[in-house]
Amino acid sequence: MIEQQTSLILSPYAELYDKLIPKDNFLRRINELVDFSFILEKLQDRYCRNNGRNAVHPIRMFKYLLLKQIYDVSDVDIVERSKTDLALKYFLDMAPEDDVINPSSLTKFRKLRIEPTKEEWDKGEGSLLDDLIQKTVEVAIEQGVIESKTIIVDATHTTSRYCAKSASEYLKEKAKLVRKTAYKFDASMKEKFPEKPTGSDINETREYCEKML
Incomplete structure (x- = not known):
C-alpha cells in the first residue's frame, strides 16, 4: 500500500543539508526543481490502495534506481553509499539519521512494480524504468537542471543514453x-x-x- 504522501523531514539534524550541500549541487537542484509526482501516476495501479503494510514510497524507490543509473553502481553499492552521503539522503527525501533500505528491496521493486507484465510484453511494451528515467531527464532539461545531453556528476561527464541513443x-x-x-x-x-x-x-x-x- 502506498503512503498518501512522502513524509516531511522533521529532524534536529536537517539543517546539516543547508550547511553541507551547496545550492548548485546537481542532486539538490534536480530534487528541488523536478516534480516526481508522475511516478505515482505511473505506478499507482501496481499497488494495493487499501490493504497491506505501507511500502517504501515508490518515489524514493525510483530515486534509488535513478541514482544507480547516474553513478553506474550496483544495488548494494548505492544503498551503502546512501548511508553516509548527505547529498544522496537529501535527494531521497530522508533525514540525515534515517536508516536506508535493504538492497533486496530494490530487486523486489523492479520485479513487482517496474518490470513489464506478461500482457505488456505481449503488446511489445518495454521497460517502465527506461520510460520513467527518460521522463525525469526531459523534465530536468525543461527546468534547466541539465543544460545539454550530458549529465554532469562529480565533475565527470556521463553521456545519458536516454538523450543520446543512436x-x-x-x-x-x-x-x-x-x-x-x-x-x-x-x-x-x-x-x-x-x-x-x-x-x-x-x-x-x-x-x-x-x-x-
Missing part, C-alpha cells in the same frame, strides 16, 4: 525485447536466432533485425 542502439534494444519474449514461449529459439551484431553500423544492425524477424 539508431543502432535503439534497434538493438527493441531486438532484445523481441528475443526475450520469444524465449518465454520457446527456449529453443536461442539456437535459431542469427548472431548478434558486435559493431555500431546501422546497416549491419538493420540486416540483423530483418533476419531475426
Whole structure:
C-alpha cells in the first residue's frame, strides 16, 4: 500500500543539508526543481490502495534506481553509499539519521512494480524504468537542471543514453525485447536466432533485425 504522501523531514539534524550541500549541487537542484509526482501516476495501479503494510514510497524507490543509473553502481553499492552521503539522503527525501533500505528491496521493486507484465510484453511494451528515467531527464532539461545531453556528476561527464541513443542502439534494444519474449514461449529459439551484431553500423544492425524477424 502506498503512503498518501512522502513524509516531511522533521529532524534536529536537517539543517546539516543547508550547511553541507551547496545550492548548485546537481542532486539538490534536480530534487528541488523536478516534480516526481508522475511516478505515482505511473505506478499507482501496481499497488494495493487499501490493504497491506505501507511500502517504501515508490518515489524514493525510483530515486534509488535513478541514482544507480547516474553513478553506474550496483544495488548494494548505492544503498551503502546512501548511508553516509548527505547529498544522496537529501535527494531521497530522508533525514540525515534515517536508516536506508535493504538492497533486496530494490530487486523486489523492479520485479513487482517496474518490470513489464506478461500482457505488456505481449503488446511489445518495454521497460517502465527506461520510460520513467527518460521522463525525469526531459523534465530536468525543461527546468534547466541539465543544460545539454550530458549529465554532469562529480565533475565527470556521463553521456545519458536516454538523450543520446543512436539508431543502432535503439534497434538493438527493441531486438532484445523481441528475443526475450520469444524465449518465454520457446527456449529453443536461442539456437535459431542469427548472431548478434558486435559493431555500431546501422546497416549491419538493420540486416540483423530483418533476419531475426
